Amino acid sequence: MRNEEYIKKWVEGTLGEEERKVFEQTDTYHSLKKLSESLQGFKAPEYHVQKEWDRLQLKRSDKGKVKILNWINPLLRLAAVFVILIGTYYFFFQNSTTTFQTKASENTELTLPDSSYVIMNAFSRLTFNKKKWDRYRKVKMDGEAFFKVVRGSKFDVETESGIISVLGTQFNVKNRKDYFEVICYEGLVQVKSKSEVVNLSPQQMFRFINGRISNLNNLTDKNPSWILDESSFQSVPFIQVIREFERQYDVKVITNNVDVHQLFTGRFVNSDISLALSSISLPLNLTYQMAGDHSIILEGDNK
Amino acid sequence: MGVRSDENICDESLFNELFKRHSKDLYKFLYYKYGVENNPKDLVQEAFLKLWDNCHKVKPEKARSFLFTVANHRMLNELAKKKTVLKYSQEKTLEHFLETPELLIEKNEYMEQLKNALEHLSEEQRVTLLLNRIEGKKHKEIADMLGISRKTVEKRIYTALSILREKIGKI
Numbered sequence: 001m002r003n004e005e006y007i008k009k010w011v012e013g014t015l016g017e018e019e020r021k022v023f024e025q026t027d028t029y030h031s032l033k034k035l036s037e038s039l040q041g042f043k044a045p046e047y048h049v050q051k052e053w054d055r056l057q058l059k060r061s062d063k064g065k066v067k068i069l070n071w072i073n074p075l076l077r078l079a080a081v082f083v084i085l086i087g088t089y090y091f092f093f094q095n096s097t098t099t100f101q102t103k104a105s106e107n108t109e110l111t112l113p114d115s116s117y118v119i120m121n122a123f124s125r126l127t128f129n130k131k132k133w134d135r136y137r138k139v140k141m142d143g144e145a146f147f148k149v150v151r152g153s154k155f156d157v158e159t160e161s162g163i164i165s166v167l168g169t170q171f172n173v174k175n176r177k178d179y180f181e182v183i184c185y186e187g188l189v190q191v192k193s194k195s196e197v198v199n200l201s202p203q204q205m206f207r208f209i210n211g212r213i214s215n216l217n218n219l220t221d222k223n224p225s226w227i228l229d230e231s232s233f234q235s236v237p238f239i240q241v242i243r244e245f246e247r248q249y250d251v252k253v254i255t256n257n258v259d260v261h262q263l264f265t266g267r268f269v270n271s272d273i274s275l276a277l278s279s280i281s282l283p284l285n286l287t288y289q290m291a292g293d294h295s296i297i298l299e300g301d302n303k
Numbered sequence: 304m305g306v307r308s309d310e311n312i313c314d315e316s317l318f319n320e321l322f323k324r325h326s327k328d329l330y331k332f333l334y335y336k337y338g339v340e341n342n343p344k345d346l347v348q349e350a351f352l353k354l355w356d357n358c359h360k361v362k363p364e365k366a367r368s369f370l371f372t373v374a375n376h377r378m379l380n381e382l383a384k385k386k387t388v389l390k391y392s393q394e395k396t397l398e399h400f401l402e403t404p405e406l407l408i409e410k411n412e413y414m415e416q417l418k419n420a421l422e423h424l425s426e427e428q429r430v431t432l433l434l435n436r437i438e439g440k441k442h443k444e445i446a447d448m449l450g451i452s453r454k455t456v457e458k459r460i461y462t463a464l465s466i467l468r469e470k471i472g473k474i
Contacts, residue, residue: 011461012442035467038417039436041391044334047327047344053319056348060355 003028096131102143104250105270107226112139116155117148121174121226122247144174146224149187161208162193171200172224179240180208185222209237225267232267241268241280242298249273250294257300258286312366313358321366322351329370331438332448336430337378338387338422350374371448387422387429413471420470424463431456432463 006023009015010032015023023029100120102108108120113133120126124143132138137155149155151168161180164173169187174180182191184200191198191206198206198215205216216234225232231244239260242253248270266283268276281288281298289297310317326347333343350373354366361369391414421429431449434440435456442460446453 007464008457008461011464012457031468032464035417035464035471036436038414039433041414042389042418042421042433043437044331044343045339045390047330049323049327052326052330052344052347053322056322056351059348059352 007032097127097129099125099127101125104246105248112137114150114152116150119146119227121145141173142175144172144176144226146170146172146227162191165190165192170223176240176243178210179236182206183219183224185224209240226270229270230267231270234265235263236265237261238264238284245276245280249276252295253298254291254295255298258284258298259300310363311358312354312361312363317363318355318358321354321363325367325370326351328448329374331434332371332430333374333378335433335437336387336426338389340388341378346374346377349377368450371450387426389418389421391418416471417467420467423470424466428459428463428466431459435460 003026006015006019006026007028009019010023010029100108100110102120102122102124104122106122110118110120110126112118112128113130114137116137118126118139121144124141124145126139126141126143126145128139137149137153138158139156140158142159145157147155147157147166148170149166149168153167155166155168157164157173159173159175159180161175164171164182166187166189169189170185171187171189172181172183172185174182180193182189182200183205184202186202189200191200193208196213200206203217203219205219207214207216214235219234221232231241231248233241233244237260238258241264242255242260245251245268246253248268251273262284264280264284266279268279270276277288277296280286285301287299287301289299291297312318312321329350330343330347333341333346337343350370353373354361354370357369421433424432427449431445434445434448435442440448442453442456446456449456
């Protein structure tokens, strides 16, 4: 019998008594025996049935939890939709923003929720949020306004040119085209513009015209002049004077041969147009001419 | 098998009984076939979870083949299947203490080669051989476990032995 057949029969366990004795004498048998014994070293690591069962129980309970969540999920989604709907409703229909606006040649006085007092000059706009007011005193302002702020938490005036922060004080903010000016009359005012932060004490002014910053101290006025129906200017480009004039009298001013960039110091009344025109034309040797109800021509003399 | 076919696997005690009866065999099967790196213990758990999910559909007497099929398919679906790695230990040899260093080295070399040869057997050859040689499973039991004939089991064992002997024949 050949080796192969012996092995086959050995595997099947069908070797006869005689055959087995013969086979056990061969090298093949010994190498097989060694191989077989060595294989015992490859026995799989111990498997603890109870331990694995406990592990399975944990996984099953985890799965259970997932199922419960899956059941809750649609409810959560529904709840989320409601929250969004209610939120949207409040956002659009319970809008608590208050806006005040003045037209040309118009002044308005108003009192904010904390009884702070504001006078708005012509062509100005002021908005604030009533609901948030208790937490944060903040108004957005475009144009010119004078503030008398009641002492309390921080009070912010937000303009395009900068933020003015105070605690309780009186100050004037003028935020016009190419022109930003803050004057402090009482207390302490902080002005935060894009480029810098300035603290103003009473009778100090911060001004930002055409990218140039200037500060003035020792102002004499206790209140902005416009409150007393006067517009006053100190070293201001003439174009700004003209624009203020247009706002106060609701007219269009056409200039002819006039240097609008020269600096102007002076004032004009806001209640008498002929007197006001004289006030701004005489000092600069200009002549004026009414052209219809709403236009005025200002002309230089040296042609 | 002692399981009445009118019983339902969804019954907690029957499910536990099935786990006690089959989980160990399933584990050995997966270990010898795919090695330790492919987490045979976790695969056993997954197979039983699947059995629980399907407890209404699977009859108790079919549970065993269901488990083996599920675990095997799960393994085949695993795209990043790891190379089969087996581990061996020699702690059980009592002569260990009497052996000379030379003998010990020789034995280690032999085991290394055997490990290498085993890992290169086909999965079917390896699982058949080791269930028989190590776990002492009878040919008939293995045939039932793998769903093949007894004759095939014997042929696989013989082929596997021949390959191993050829690869490490010199020693």
